[in-house]
Amino acid sequence: MNCAFFVSGRGSNFEAVLKHIKNGDLQIKIPLVVSSSETAAAAETAKSENIEVFYTNKENRQKILDILLARKIDLIVLAGYLKKIPDEIISAFKNKIINIHPSLLPAFGGKGMFGEFVHKAVIERGVKISGLTIHLVDEKYDNGAILFQKAVEVKSADTPSDLAKRILSEEHDSLWRVIKAFSQNRVIINENKAEIVDE
Ligand code: GRF
Numbered sequence: 001m002n003c004a005f006f007v008s009g010r011g012s013n014f015e016a017v018l019k020h021i022k023n024g025d026l027q028i029k030i031p032l033v034v035s036s037s038e039t040a041a042a043a044e045t046a047k048s049e050n051i052e053v054f055y056t057n058k059e060n061r062q063k064i065l066d067i068l069l070a071r072k073i074d075l076i077v078l079a080g081y082l083k084k085i086p087d088e089i090i091s092a093f094k095n096k097i098i099n100i101h102p103s104l105l106p107a108f109g110g111k112g113m114f115g116e117f118v119h120k121a122v123i124e125r126g127v128k129i130s131g132l133t134i135h136l137v138d139e140k141y142d143n144g145a146i147l148f149q150k151a152v153e154v155k156s157a158d159t160p161s162d163l164a165k166r167i168l169s170e171e172h173d174s175l176w177r178v179i180k181a182f183s184q185n186r187v188i189i190n191e192n193k194a195e196i197v198d199e
Contacts, residue, residue, distance in 0.1 A: 001028045001029070001074045001075060001182065001183040002028070002029050002030075002031055002071060002072050002073050002074050002075075003028045003029065003030050003073070003074065003075045003076075003077055003179060004030070004031070004032040004033065004034060004068060004071065004073045004075075004076050004077070005017075005030060005032075005033045005034070005042070005046070005076075005077050005079055006033075006034045006035075006036075006076060006077070006078045006079070006081035006085075007033060007034070007035050007036075007040055007042035007043065007046075007079055007080055007081055008035065008036045008037050008040055008042075008080055008081050008082040008083065009037065009040050009041065009042060009080050009082070010040075010041050010042060010080065011040065011041050011042020011043075011045050011046075011079065011080065012168060012172065013079040013080060013100060013168075013171055013172060013175050014033070014042050014045060014046070014079050014080075015042075015045055016171075016172035016173075016175065016176065017030075017077075017079075017175055017176045017179060018030075018045070018049060020176040025176060025180070026176050026179060026180050026183070027183065028075075028179060028180075028183050030046075030049075030051055031051070031052060031071045031072075031073070032051065032052050032053075032054060032067065032068070032071045032073065033046035033051050033052070033053045033054070034053075034054050034056055034064060034067075034081075035053055035054070035055050035056070036055075036056050036081060036082060036083045037055075038055055042079070042080065043055070052071075054067055056083065061086055062086075062088075064086065064089060065086070065088055065089050065092055068089065068092075068093070069092070073093075074096065074182075075096050075097075075098070075179065075182050075183075076089075076093055076096060076097040076098070076137075077097075077098055077099075077100075077175070077179060078097065078098065078099040078100070078137060079100055079175065080100075081099075082114060084141075085097065085137060087139060090137065090138060090139055095136055095189050097136065097137035097144075098134055098135065098136060098137065098147065098178065098179075098182075099134070099135055099136075099137050099142070099144075100132065100133070100134050100171055100174075100175050101113075101118075101132065101133045101134075101135065101142055102118050102119065102130075102132055102164065102167045102168070102171065103118050103119075103122060103130050103131065103132070103133065104129070104130060104131045104132075104133060104149055104151065105133040105135060105142050105146060105149075106142070106143075107127070108121050108122055108127075108130070109133075109141065109142030109143075110141050110142055111141050113141075113142065115164075116160045116161065116164060119160035119161070119163040119164045119167075120160045122154060122160075122163065123154065123158060123159075123160060123163065127154055128153070128154055129151050129152070129153060129154060130151075130152055130154050130163060130167065131149060131150050131151040131152045131167060131170070132149065132150050132152070132167055132170055132171050132174060133146055133148070133149050134146075134147045134148040134149075134174060134175060134178045135147055135194075136189070136194060144192075145189060145191075145192050145193055145194035146193075146194065147178055147181075147187065147194045147196060148174060148177070148178050148196060150170050150174055152166050152167050152170055178196065181196045181197075184199065186198075186199065
């Protein structure tokens with residue numbers, strides 16, 4: 001399975017997936033990383049692994065689809081990608097784009113809900129359980145069918161960054177498993193619901 005990662009920043013989820021490819025847990029190829037930022041650490045990681053990086057900007061957005069098709073990409077993984085995915089990519093890769101989000105969707109998702117904004121909102125609302133969601137991507141932010149969720153306790157003394165750290169560590173242990181399920185055809189999608197079956 002050829003997987004493309006879309007990134008905008010740090011890329012710790014991308015690194016965690018690379019680790020699981022290297023240790024043999026996950027058998028996929030990553031021929032392409034698409035980065036919305038010239039300075040993203042994730043793009044540097046990709047280059048150091050000799051993975052092709054395509055930097056997106058307003059002018060070249062139409063080219064992304066051509067490159068994805070040319071590199072024979074089977075699955076697109078949004079791992080901290082902050083830009084909207086053009087509709088033509090969503091149509092061409094229906095049910096083949098996943099995103100990881102640091103809350104239990106549909107709570108604390110949508111436009112503007114990324115990074116520390118999510119954890120700040122969770123703590124301000126007094127929510128006791130947060131977590132992560134890995135879901136399919138459709139035309140609306142954080143809206144597609146849910147593939148996987150994991151709960152993480154919100155402690156009363158948590159700052160947004162404390163909570164972010166605990167959730168991120170669970171993200172690192174979750175994303176590769178969902179990618180693996182795709183690579184083994186263990187994902188069943190039924191309209192707006194999705195399910196992963198055991199190995
Ligand atoms: C993660 O918290 C992920 O859930 C969200 O953006 C963050 C990306 O972190 N979509 P990193 O770039 O993978 O370190």
